[in-house]
């Protein structure tokens with residue numbers, strides 16, 4: 001009998017801003033889907049959040065496209081997600097994938113994937129994404145849970161800071177509800193000052209501004225004199241002044257920020273700043289490993305001067321070097337490498353296990 005063919009291995013990197021997926025043999029994702037399973041709001045990444053199976057349908061449809069179909073040989077999935085906050089989310093996706101006909105599933109915390117992408121087996125990973133900032137120690141390709149620090153202050157929160165800074169400068173074009181409370185109506189578009197519910201276009205504009213005009217000052221902002229006003233023209237021709245927020249917004253990653261929803265019934269805690277998170281993580285970090293270096297990943301770490309400022313801020317914690325990976329999607333690359341390494345880095349779970357225990361039992 002001829003040996004059964006190897007299953008196609010598909011890597012899925014579930015992020016808050018997008019889902020990256022593709023054939024795990026390739027070093028870059030074949031598809032980048034806009035965020036679906038993890039919503040824009042960081043609230044969806046709180047521990048214990050669950051999602052309806054429909055939230056994963058477009059992801060599984062893409063897996064089916066990439067693998068040909070779910071029949072023989074059934075694809076093997078390798079899923080990377082933020083480290084702890086969305087544990088129930090990755091469990092849901094893994095179990096649903098097995099029920100839909102995927103052959104086997106493995107999970108890799110994103111800190112482990114980033115470590116593997118850097119060519120190491122140990123590191124202290126600082127990941128600044130869209131929904132989550134996390135610091136985690138990885139030893140011999142395993143996440144040290146005692147070290148894990150996560151906070152929902154990341155790229156999305158910075159977008160909200162930019163919006164807040166713009167609220168007295170910009171009139172937004174947005175859809176308003178029709179006169180009879182019906183659904184949004186193109187004919188009732190009006191210009192209105194920012195307030196109440198934010199139009200998605202406003203958040204998108206804030207994100208673009210953050211990525212293009214915001215940067216870190218080369219030394220702490222408090223030690224610098226006020227800068228000259230700088231004007232920027234928005235796509236609709238409005239002119240705004242950006243100096244009031246362009247350096248302040250990324251600075252909050254280092255200095256910390258108050259709770260964004262302090263008035264809510266269940267507000268998120270204030271963000272203590274990255275140096276404080278790293279100090280906390282170092283308490284659970286094994287001293288035998290590379291304690292003097294940090295691996296910095298995630299889209300929100302890409303501000304000009306940010307790496308150097310972080311390195312300077314971490315010297316008090318004994319960190320002498322902050323390394324960055326040049327790849328845009330470092331954890332996807334790590335998944336791809338892990339897929340080729342196989343065991344012991346990756347442990348695949350099957351439907352038989354799901355049927356026997358009623359739930360998959362992941363260690364990470």
Ligand SMILES: Nc1ncnc2c1ncn2[C@@H]1O[C@H](COP(=O)(O)OP(=O)(O)OP(=O)(O)O)[C@@H](O)[C@H]1O
Pocket residue numbers: 014015016017018082127128129130131132133154155156207210211212297298299300301302303
């Ligand atoms: N050049 C840039 N400067 C600042 N921020 C950027 C830049 N490029 C991307 N970002 C921000 O990075 C974030 C996306 O990063 P990333 O892809 O690492 O997140 P994710 O993996 O989807 O999210 P999470 O890790 O929270 O699940 C977005 O908030 C985006 O605006």
